[in-house]
Amino acid sequence: MTDVLTRVPELLAQHILLSAAALLLGLAVAAPLTIWSARSPRVARIALGAASLIQTIPALALLALFFPVLLWLSGMVGGGISPLGFLPALIALSLYALLPILRNGVTGLANLDPAVIEAADGMGMTRNQKLRLVELPLVAPYLMAGIRTAAVWTIGAATLSTTVGQPSLGDLIFAGLQTQNWALVLAGCIASAALALSVDALLGLAERGIANRRRWMTWTGVGGLIAGTLIALSPMIVPRPPVVTIGAKNFAEQFILARLIGDRLEDAGYRVRYREGLGSAVIFGALASDEIDVYVDYSGTLWTNQMQRGDVPSRAEIVTGVGEWAAATHGVRSMGSLGFENAYAFAMKADEASRRGITTLDDLARAAPELRLASDLEFLERPEWSAVRDAYRLRFASARAYSPSFMYRAIDAGDADVISAFSSDGRIAAQRLTVIGDPRGAIPGYDAVLLVAPTRADDARFIGALQPLIGAIRVDAMRQANLMVDRDTDKRTPTDAARWLATEIDR
Numbered sequence: 001m002t003d004v005l006t007r008v009p010e011l012l013a014q015h016i017l018l019s020a021a022a023l024l025l026g027l028a029v030a031a032p033l034t035i036w037s038a039r040s041p042r043v044a045r046i047a048l049g050a051a052s053l054i055q056t057i058p059a060l061a062l063l064a065l066f067f068p069v070l071l072w073l074s075g076m077v078g079g080g081i082s083p084l085g086f087l088p089a090l091i092a093l094s095l096y097a098l099l100p101i102l103r104n105g106v107t108g109l110a111n112l113d114p115a116v117i118e119a120a121d122g123m124g125m126t127r128n129q130k131l132r133l134v135e136l137p138l139v140a141p142y143l144m145a146g147i148r149t150a151a152v153w154t155i156g157a158a159t160l161s162t163t164v165g166q167p168s169l170g171d172l173i174f175a176g177l178q179t180q181n182w183a184l185v186l187a188g189c190i191a192s193a194a195l196a197l198s199v200d201a202l203l204g205l206a207e208r209g210i211a212n213r214r215r216w217m218t219w220t221g222v223g224g225l226i227a228g229t230l231i232a233l234s235p236m237i238v239p240r241p242p243v244v245t246i247g248a249k250n251f252a253e254q255f256i257l258a259r260l261i262g263d264r265l266e267d268a269g270y271r272v273r274y275r276e277g278l279g280s281a282v283i284f285g286a287l288a289s290d291e292i293d294v295y296v297d298y299s300g301t302l303w304t305n306q307m308q309r310g311d312v313p314s315r316a317e318i319v320t321g322v323g324e325w326a327a328a329t330h331g332v333r334s335m336g337s338l339g340f341e342n343a344y345a346f347a348m349k350a351d352e353a354s355r356r357g358i359t360t361l362d363d364l365a366r367a368a369p370e371l372r373l374a375s376d377l378e379f380l381e382r383p384e385w386s387a388v389r390d391a392y393r394l395r396f397a398s399a400r401a402y403s404p405s406f407m408y409r410a411i412d413a414g415d416a417d418v419i420s421a422f423s424s425d426g427r428i429a430a431q432r433l434t435v436i437g438d439p440r441g442a443i444p445g446y447d448a449v450l451l452v453a454p455t456r457a458d459d460a461r462f463i464g465a466l467q468p469l470i471g472a473i474r475v476d477a478m479r480q481a482n483l484m485v486d487r488d489t490d491k492r493t494p495t496d497a498a499r500w501l502a503t504e505i506d507r
Contacts, residue, residue: 007172008191009232010273014167015195016232019155022090026097026150033098034105034143044106051099059157062092063164067282084286089161089168096157097150104146108139137210144207148200155196159188162277165286169195174277179252179485179494180405199225244462247283247295248276251376251404252485253342253424253478255494257296257448260501261466268465280305280378284451288330293453294466298342300444302326304383312387315341315445322449331454335466340424340475343446344384347421347433349411360437364418365392373399374407374416384443385420391442405486424448424475426483448473469505477504 037044054062066088073081081087112135120130159170169188176184202224209217244265248258255276262272275292280301286292299318303309307325323334346364358364364371373396379385380401388394396418402410408427410416421428421435423446428435450469456462481501484492492500 005187008169008187011167011169011171011188012191012195013233015155015158015169015192016229018086018089018093018161018166018168019151019158019195020229022093022154022158023097023147023151025090025094026154027101027147029094030098030101030105034102034109037102037106038109047102048099048106051102054095055099059092059096060160060163062095063088063160066091067164067285084165084282084289084291086166088164089158089166093154093157093161097154100149100153101143101146104142104149105139108142109135112138141207141211144203144210148203148207151199151203152196155192155199159192163279163282165275165278165282165291167275171274171276174250175255178250178277178403178405179255180491181493198228202228242271244270244272244294244456245292246272246274247278247286247292248274249280249283249295250277251422252494252497253422253482254296256481256485256497256501257338259495259498260469261294261296261450263498263502264465264469265462268461270462270465284332287451287453288332290453290455293456293462295451296338296448297451298446299337299449300343300384300446301382302449303444304387308383310383310387312441312444315447318445319447319449326451331457333452333454333457333463335450335452335463336470337447337449338469339448339471339473340478341445341447342422342424342478344379344443345421345423345438346418346436347411347428348418348436350432350434352417353434353436358434358436360439361388361392361394361442362439364436365394368394368396368418371396371417372415373418373420374410375399375401375420376404376407377401379420388438388442391440408486424478424482425486426479426481427486429479430483430487448478472505473501474504477501 033043033047037047057065067084070081070088116134116138117130120134125133158168159173161168162170162174169192172184172188172191176182176186176188202221204221205224206218206221209215209219209221246258246262246265248254258274258276262274265272275286278286280297283292283295284297284302284306287295299315299322302322302325303318307322309321313321319334319337323336326332326334346361348358348364353359356363356367358367375385380399400410400416404422407416407419408421408425408431411419411433412431418436419433421433423435427433450466452463452466478501481497484497484500485494
C-alpha cells in the first residue's frame with residue numbers, strides 16, 4: 001500500500017492538469033456557442049445535435065479516434081503534432097464537456113422571462129448591455145449547473161486517457177485490474193471519486209453564491225478550486241531532474257519487465273517513471289516519437305502489425321528483420337531478444353483436450369464449432385488471428401474478448417473452452433492447460449525484444465545499463481515471475497517479481 005500511495009500525487013497532478021485544461025477549453029468553446037445558439041434556432045439545432053452526437057460515442061472510442069487523425073496531421077505538417085499523450089486526451093475530453101454546458105446555457109437563455117427582456121429594451125439597452133447586465137446574470141445558475149456536470153464527467157473520463165499514453169489516475173486502475181491488485185484499483189477509484197466530489201462541491205458553492213448574489217460564496221468556491229489545483233500540481237511545478245520514461249502494455253509480464261528495466265537504469269543513475277496500459281499500436285508510436293524511452297515488444301507483433309508481413313520465417317529471421325526495419329524507418333534501436341519467447345498459443349483444459357483428442361490446431365478445427373473461444377482484448381482484431389483462422393479454417397461457436405487476467409478466469413470457470421494463451425504465462429501450468437500445437441506454422445515467433453527510442457539509441461551509458469538483459473531471461477524464469485503476480489494466493493507486486501527475476505539473471 002505504501003508503494004501505491006507514493007504513486008498517487010504525481011498521477012493526481014497529471015489528472016487534474018488534463019481535466020482542468022479540458023474543462024476550460026470546453027467552456028471557452030461552449031460559452032460563445034451558447035450565446036450564438038440562443039440568438040439563432042438553426043445554430044442551436046446544429047450545435048446541440050453535434051454535441052449530443054459526440055456524447056453517444058464511448059469515451060474510450062473517442063480517445064482512440066484521435067490517434068489516427070493526429071498521426072495523419074503530424075505527417076501532413078512534417079511532425080510537431082504528437083498523436084499520443086496529452087493532446088488527443090485534451091481534445092476528446094473537451095468535446096465531451098461541451099454538451100452539458102451548451103445545453104444548460106441555451107436552455108437558460110431561451111427560457112428567460114420575456115417581460116425582463118422587454119424591460120431591458122424599454123430602458124434602451126443595447127444587445128451587448130442586455131447580455132452583460134441582464135441575460136448572463138440570470139442564466140449563470142443554469143450555466144454553473146452545466147459546468148458542474150461537465151466537470152464530473154471530465155474527471156471520470158480522464159481515467160481512460162491512460163490508453164492513449166497520458167498519465168492519469170487510470171494508470172492505477174488499469175494496472176490493478178490486469179494484475180488483480182485491488183489496492184491499486186481502490187487507490188485510483190477513490191482518488192478520482194474524491195477529486196470529482198471536491199470539485200463538484202466547490203463549484204456548487206460558487207453556483208449558490210451566484211444564485212443568491214453572495215459574492216463571498218462565489219469567490220470562496222472559485223478560490224478553493226484555484227488553490228486546490230495549485231497544491232495538487234505542485235509535484236509538477238517543482239523543478240525535477242530529467243527522467244527516463246519506460247513504457248509497458250497492459251498485462252503482468254510487461255509490468256514486470258518495465259520494473260526490471262527501471263531498476264537497471266536507476267542503478268546507472270537515471271531517474272525513471274512508468275507509462276503503463278498502452279496498446280500495441282500506441283506504444284510503438286510513443287517510442288518512435290520519443291515520448292517513451294524504452295520498452296519490451298514482441299517480434300511477431302511488430303512483424304505482423306507494424307510491418308504488415310504475412311510470411312512466417314524463422315524466429316531469428318523475424319528478430320533480425322524487425323531490428324533492421326525499426327532502425328531504417330523510425331530510428332528505433334532494437335537491442336535484441338531478452339532470451340525468451342511469449343507467443344500466442346491456443347490452450348484448453350488438459351482433461352478436456354484429452355477427452356476430445358485435441359493435440360493440434362487441425363484437431364481443434366474439427367471440434368471448434370462446438371467450442372467457445374476467449375481471447376485477450378487485441379487478438380481477434382490482429383492479423384495473426386486472421387492468418388491462423390484461415391490456415392486451419394477455425395470457426396468457433398462463439399468468440400469473446402477479455403482482459404488477459406479475466407480470460408484465464410473464464411476458462412477456469414467454464415465460461416470458455418479455448419483461450420488464446422501466452423506461452424510464457426505461468427498460469428498455463430498452474431491451471432493445468434494444454435497448449436495446442438501449430439503444425440502448419442501459421443503463428444510467427446514472438447521473441448521479447450528490447451526497443452530503445454531514437455534519442456537514446458546512441459546513449460552509451462543507457463545502452464550499457466540494459467545490455468546485461470539481452471539473452472539473459474529464461475522462459476521458465478519469466479513464467480515463474482508472471483505467476484507471482486497473476487496467482488490468486490500469495491500474490492506479489494510487479495516490483496517484487498522484477499527483483500526476483502533479477503536474481504535469476506544474475507546467477
